[in-house]
Amino acid sequence: MKSAYLYVRVSTDEQKRKGYSLPEQEDRLLKYCKYYDIEVKGIYREDFSAKNFNRPEWNRLFSEIKKKSSGEDKNILFIKWDRFSRNIEYAYEMIGKLRKYKTTAKAIDQPIDFSVPESTVMLAVYLAVPEAENARRAQNTSNGIRRAKLMGRYPSKAPLGFINLTLLDGKKGIVLKEPEAGIIKWAFYQVAKNNHKISQIMKIANDKGLLCSKSHFFRILHNPVYSGLIPVKLDSGEEQLVKGLHEPLISEALFNQVQSVINTKRKTTSKNYDLQSMFFLKEFIICPVCDRKLLGSFSKGRLKKYPYYHCRDGCRTRIACCIS
Incomplete structure (x- = not known):
């Protein structure tokens, strides 16, 4: 190996959890190249998730590889295979694309000799482990959110009219936010009267200062969180409504009345x-x-x-x- 492009990647989430840093990876790669007398053709620093290859710096590196598609073999160096990808399907696809341009991807901590057929087994392990870690972490996060909702807390991003806060007990919750909360409450009452088109009510709400699209407005009218209820999706696929700990914006009776209006054909406009x-x-x-x-x-x-x-x-x- 005479020359190589260096690729260092970290996501914001990984920085918080594992303390990964771009300078640390870059320093190790530069020392590796110095020890083996490898010329560094360029350094590409990425702060992006590796769930796919739609990453700004990787796209720039790949464009450089395609641009210099001469007879010379090219190399891309990184620390571990999870810096390259956390999706085994996309990883194999990208390795094939790089091979087309006579380019080899290599991890200095997890070396693979592609000339040995059995080495593909180790490559599969190196690529599968990060994907399994991602899947497990996503499942744990999903389970944590579900447990919180079953306890009446709303840990996700607050819907319009609420704001996320950390409560006195250190747990996350939502509280009403004005003036949006007042405008949304007014909109629920207007829809319940069934005297005007919902599009007209939305337009007036927008004029009052409620900044949302038509589809977002309809999602608001369908969202039980405003009535103090939190929807929780169970393992069976069914949805359960749990009494929330947050202050409701409207009553359950008013919410049900609005659902009756928007879910049935209106006789007059x-x-x-x-x-x-x-x-x-x-x-x-x-x-x-x-x-x-x-x-x-x-x-x-x-x-x-x-x-x-x-x-x-x-x-x-x-x-x-x-x-x-």
């Missing part, structure tokens, strides 16, 4: 109600030109909307509606 109340003669007035019944609608003017009775299908008959 405010727009239809306005049209019916304004154009109550539309079934009785006959067009003087074509003898058909006139329709009613609003025409947008420069300052406001104006009501008219009008005909259809090319007939230009239009009669202004008097407003008392």
Whole structure:
């Protein structure tokens, strides 16, 4: 090996748990290269998860490898195989891509001699262990969150209208946050009245200062956390509602009333109600030109909307509606 690119990687989570650091890895690799008289072609420092290869510095390194796809063999050095990848499927795929450009990935603490067929067994072990660690850690985290929820605590990211806090006992929870909490409470009451379209209520809520998208607004209306209940997914796949320790924004009765409104087909909308109340003669007035019944609608003017009775299908008959 005459030259090599150095790749050092750490995730923020690993820095907290294991004390990994980029300078420490880099120093060890540089000493290795000095001892074996290896020319360092470049150093790529990554602060990113290794669940896949969609990483900024790795992409930059891979682009450099492809750019210099000459007859010369190339090498990439790192400390251990978990610095390279924590997903065995993606790891093998990337090793194949590197081989296409005459490039070999090597871990100085876990050396593999690719010329020996049996060495692929050790490579499989080196690549599988980090993936198993990730899976176990994710499962432990998921179980911890579930246990907390079953106890009535909400350890996840607080929904809009709440904020995450560490309570006096050192455990995490959520508390109401204004002005968002007040606006969301108002929105629940408006939806429960069933007098206006939900999109209109959302627009007014946005004007009041609630910054969220349409899909986010509907998720808020469906979220039982606002009524003091925490949904917990069990091993069986079923969902259980647990009484939360946090202060509810609305009552359970109001939440259930809102679910009834948004989960059933609405018989009327405010727009239809306005049209019916304004154009109550539309079934009785006959067009003087074509003898058909006139329709009613609003025409947008420069300052406001104006009501008219009008005909259809090319007939230009239009009669202004008097407003008392």
